Amino acid sequence: MISDNINRIKSEIPEQVTLVAVSKYQSVEDTQAVLDAGVYDLGESKVQDFLIKHEILGDRPRWHFIGHLQKNKVKYLIGKTFLIHSVDSIELLDVIEREGKKQGIVTDVLLQLNLAREDSKSGILIEELGIVLESLPKYQFVKVKGLMAMGPLTQNNDKIREIFVELKKIYDRIKEESMDEVLEMNYLSMGMTDDYTIAIEEGSNMIRVGRKIFS
Ligand SMILES: *Cc1c(COP(=O)(O)O)cnc(C)c1O
Numbered sequence: 662m663i664s665d666n667i668n669r670i671k672s673e674i675p676e677q678v679t680l681v682a683v684s685k686y687q688s689v690e691d692t693q694a695v696l697d698a699g700v701y702d703l704g705e706s707k708v709q710d711f712l713i714k715h716e717i718l719g720d721r722p723r724w725h726f727i728g729h730l731q732k733n734k735v736k737y738l739i740g741k742t743f744l745i746h747s748v749d750s751i752e753l754l755d756v757i758e759r760e761g762k763k764q765g766i767v768t769d770v771l772l773q774l775n776l777a778r779e780d781s782k783s784g785i786l787i788e789e790l791g792i793v794l795e796s797l798p799k800y801q802f803v804k805v806k807g808l809m810a811m812g813p814l815t816q817n818n819d820k821i822r823e824i825f826v827e828l829k830k831i832y833d834r835i836k837e838e839s840m841d842e843v844l845e846m847n848y849l850s851m852g853m854t855d856d857y858t859i860a861i862e863e864g865s866n867m868i869r870v871g872r873k874i875f876s
Pocket of ligand 1: 683685706727728811853854855869870871872873
């Protein structure tokens with residue numbers, strides 16, 4: 662049962678860690694069951710699916726967009742998301758800025774890093790991060806609030822932990838060096854069904870869990 666799964670996960674994680682229930686691929690009924698169980702942070706990865714659920718479930722949930730975001734679809738998300746986790750380029754920041762400006766709405770986002778350097782994943786590479794951070798002061802309608810990354814595709818927990826440790830270090834460094842007006846680092850989004858325990862041990866404050874809730 663969805664509510665049992667949620668209660669089990671919640672009992673395992675510290676209070677300051679936000680549980681985002683990844684409701685992608687799930688029906689409206691099952692997504693509603695998450696809300697009924699008291700979890701209001703929902704993660705969606707396809708714009709079309711998100712819009713259908715948003716239409717029905719409205720603004721009561723905090724909607725997290727976690728999938729790869731195409732520039733031509735940004736306009737559909739403006740004003741509807743709590744956080745876009747998957748911002749992976751300056752070009753995408755530019756489009757969110759432009760669309761936000763049109764509507765007078767500020768969008769909060771996370772920068773997605775591809776620390777494991779996996780071709781199958783999107784995300785900013787470590788050597789590109791500096792130039793992205795330097796571009797941030799010019800944006801008025803898109804605000805970076807933290808970082809997101811996925812653990813590497815492996816069963817090797819040490820490898821997974823290594824990536825999370827690295828992400829936490831980068832997060833702390835940016836948090837220390839940046840001024841709050843430009844960049845207010847609040848969220849470190851790391852950890853999914855198979856690796857959220859490790860992620861929390863290494864400093865995650867936002868986990869994105871799908872399968873463990875819905876199976
Ligand atoms: C699907 C997905 C999740 C949830 O994954 P589970 O393994 O089902 O917990 C988390 N984050 C992102 C970016 C995803 O695409």
